[in-house]
Amino acid sequence: MKDTKKLFQHGTLALLVPGLFDGTLPLSSLLEHGDTGIGTATGLDGEMIILDGVPYLVRSDGSVNVLDANKVKVPFANSHFDNPEIEFDVTDATPDQLKDMIFFKYNLKNVFFAVKVKGKFDYIKTRAVEGQKKPYPTLTEVADKQAIFEENDGQGTIVGYFSPELFHGMASAGFHLHYLNDAHNLGGHLLDYKIKEAKVYLQVFESVETHFPVENEDFMKEEFDIDGLRASISSAEK
Amino acid sequence: MKDTKKLFQHGTLALLVPGLFDGTLPLSSLLEHGDTGIGTATGLDGEMIILDGVPYLVRSDGSVNVLDANKVKVPFANSHFDNPEIEFDVTDATPDQLKDMIFFKYNLKNVFFAVKVKGKFDYIKTRAVEGQKKPYPTLTEVADKQAIFEENDGQGTIVGYFSPELFHGMASAGFHLHYLNDAHNLGGHLLDYKIKEAKVYLQVFESVETHFPVENEDFMKEEFDIDGLRASISSAEK
Numbered sequence: 001m002k003d004t005k006k007l008f009q010h011g012t013l014a015l016l017v018p019g020l021f022d023g024t025l026p027l028s029s030l031l032e033h034g035d036t037g038i039g040t041a042t043g044l045d046g047e048m049i050i051l052d053g054v055p056y057l058v059r060s061d062g063s064v065n066v067l068d069a070n071k072v073k074v075p076f077a078n079s080h081f082d083n084p085e086i087e088f089d090v091t092d093a094t095p096d097q098l099k100d101m102i103f104f105k106y107n108l109k110n111v112f113f114a115v116k117v118k119g120k121f122d123y124i125k126t127r128a129v130e131g132q133k134k135p136y137p138t139l140t141e142v143a144d145k146q147a148i149f150e151e152n153d154g155q156g157t158i159v160g161y162f163s164p165e166l167f168h169g170m171a172s173a174g175f176h177l178h179y180l181n182d183a184h185n186l187g188g189h190l191l192d193y194k195i196k197e198a199k200v201y202l203q204v205f206e207s208v209e210t211h212f213p214v215e216n217e218d219f220m221k222e223e224f225d226i227d228g229l230r231a232s233i234s235s236a237e238k
Numbered sequence: 239m240k241d242t243k244k245l246f247q248h249g250t251l252a253l254l255v256p257g258l259f260d261g262t263l264p265l266s267s268l269l270e271h272g273d274t275g276i277g278t279a280t281g282l283d284g285e286m287i288i289l290d291g292v293p294y295l296v297r298s299d300g301s302v303n304v305l306d307a308n309k310v311k312v313p314f315a316n317s318h319f320d321n322p323e324i325e326f327d328v329t330d331a332t333p334d335q336l337k338d339m340i341f342f343k344y345n346l347k348n349v350f351f352a353v354k355v356k357g358k359f360d361y362i363k364t365r366a367v368e369g370q371k372k373p374y375p376t377l378t379e380v381a382d383k384q385a386i387f388e389e390n391d392g393q394g395t396i397v398g399y400f401s402p403e404l405f406h407g408m409a410s411a412g413f414h415l416h417y418l419n420d421a422h423n424l425g426g427h428l429l430d431y432k433i434k435e436a437k438v439y440l441q442v443f444e445s446v447e448t449h450f451p452v453e454n455e456d457f458m459k460e461e462f463d464i465d466g467l468r469a470s471i472s473s474a475e476k
Contacts, residue, residue: 006447014404107458111450165464166252166407206452209244211445212349220345226403 004083005206007112007161008033011076012170012210013237015219016044017229019136023073024213027055030079031069033209036114038160038178039077041067044142045131047188049159049178050079056180058187060130060147064180075213078161080114084201090117093195099175102202110164112205115177117158119198124151126179126188143236149186156181158190169230170210172237242321243444245350245399246271249314250408250448251475253457254282255467257374261311262451265293268317269307271447274352276398276416277315279305282380283369285426287397287416288317294418296425298368298385302418313451316399318352322439328355331433337413340440348402350443353415355396357436362389364417364426381474387424394419396428407468408448410475 010025023042030037035053040046046059048067055067086106090098098117103109127146160177167173180187213219248263261280268275273291278284284297286305293305324344328336336355341347365384398415405411418425451457 012404107455110458110460110462111452166250166462168464169404170408204452205450207447207449209445209447212443214349214442214444217345220348222348224348224404226406 002081004081004203007078007080007114007205007208008211009078009171009208010074010211011213013076013172013233014169014224014229015222016076017139017232018222018224019138020219020222021075021132021136022216022218023075024216024219025074025211026070027067027072027074028069030074030077031055034079034081036082036159037077037079038176039074042073042075043131043133043136044075044129047128047178048074048077049180049187051157051159051180056184056187058126058128058180060128062147062149062186064184064187080203080205082116082203084114084116084203086202088200090195090200091197095193098195098200108162108204112164112208113162114203114205115158115160115162115175116201117195117198119155120196121154121156121198122152122194122196123192124154124156124179125149125192126186127191128188139236140232149188151181151186154181154186156187158193160190169226169233172233176237240319242319242441245316245318245352245443245446246449247316247409247446248312248449249451251314251410251471252407252462252467253460254314255377255470256460256462257376258457258460259313259370259374260454260456261313262454262457263312263315263449265305265307265310265312268312268315269293272317272319274320274397275315275317276414277312280311280313281369281371281374282313282367285366285416286312286315287418287425289395289397289418294422294425296364296366296418298366300385300387300424302422302425318441318443320354320441322352322354322441324440326438328433328438329435333431336433336438344440346400346442350402350446351400352441352443353396353398353400353413354439355433355436357393358434359392359394359436360390360432360434361430362392362394362417363387363430364424365429366426377474378470387426389419389424392419392424396431398428407464407471410471414475
């Protein structure tokens with residue numbers, strides 16, 4: 001039975017901060033928990049977006065490929081079954097204007113919810129981090145080596161999540177969004193955008209399931225610096 | 239199917255801090271997610287412990303009663319299906335010595351796990367907070383009005399959880415334990431103890447599911463002070 005009221009998360013953003021980039025969950029398992037989502041692959045090799053059950057990976061060379069769910073493992077990713085209960089049209093809006101629209105109308109700051117924006121964009125700016133080999137650097141070091149992509153007059157889909165401030169560290173508090181254009185040749189972690197004409201879909205979750213890589217010895221042994229990592233996430237995921 | 243690898247949590251400790259004490263989940267629903275657990279009732283009226291599917295409430299007058307799962311609602315509670323995979327005997331140990339034993343042997347500081355200690359205790363010290371009526375005070379104010387109970391040469395069961403530091407706020411980082419003696423006439427939130435001779439059971443969870451009271455307007459509208467509440471939880475739950 002598909003539970004459309006639950007957000008599934010494998011790993012924590014915290015574990016990426018010191019460089020725990022090994023894939024610890026088969027992508028096929030992630031897809032059992034949802035047909036929509038975002039994440040990354042082993043080595044932090046690119047930005048993943050899952051649309052209609054299909055997992056795409058945008059790499060730092062700009063390539064966009066469909067991943068083989070039986071071969072790829074993920075260190076950190078989210079998925080849910082798409083079933084938005086809130087829908088509205090937006091024209092000519094910046095990220096801040098969209099946020100204001102959402103929180104002016106709905107009291108959602110204390111819960112997790114999914115965001116999907118489908119339509120035309122005046123401007124899209126994304127990034128994809130460069131895949132790393134062991135010994136892995138830290139998240140901050142990787143974030144400094146990212147490729148930037150821009151598109152004007154694009155058409156595509158934004159997918160991602162809002163996480164409440166209380167969960168900063170487990171996730172990145174606020175919005176964490178990825179993008180893929182309809183031509184499937186540009187996407188990544190969303191840095192900036194301007195909506196021309198799009199439909200916005202919100203899906204509020206009753207619960208969030210955080211799944212830990214309990215079989216991964218590096219994770220189990222890591223000495224996390226909680227305060228430091230919260231600051232690192234804020235800087236790397238902005 | 240009983241998922242023994244998952245810890246279920248309704249609400250967050252964070253929401254208790256400003257005084258969101260309304261029960262928001264039927265106890266019967268909590269029991270669908272486990273036969274073992276801890277929590278509190280509407281108005282923060284006592285300390286709940288669930289053993290073998292039976293929910294007991296220890297109130298500030300010292301009474302211990304079995305709750306009617308169809309009538310009671312909980313603002314904050316945890317449950318899981320008891321199936322410990324680690325078991326060891328302990329004699330003559332303080333809380334700090336037990337903690338040292340656990341973490342010396344097992345790398346569990348980054349994951350949620352259940353703790354059950356069954357046996358004889360030289361000393362037990364518990365507390366139960368006093369039930370509150372609306373308008374509710376804050377958690378700190380309630381914690382100041384608590385009844386203390388002590389028992390020498392007791393026999394009973396400790397049940398509770400370890401939560402990783404990253405989740406302080408959602409839960410209380412570290413150990414959060416409740417107690418009920420075998421005579422069912424003394425129990426509560428565990429403040430101190432000395433093990434005489436007991437069996438310790440640990441159950442490591444692969445995931446934690448945090449369930450939010452999304453139908454509760456007070457929760458949805460609350461403006462949480464995240465840094466302040468982490469400090470308040472540390473002080474109230476010590």
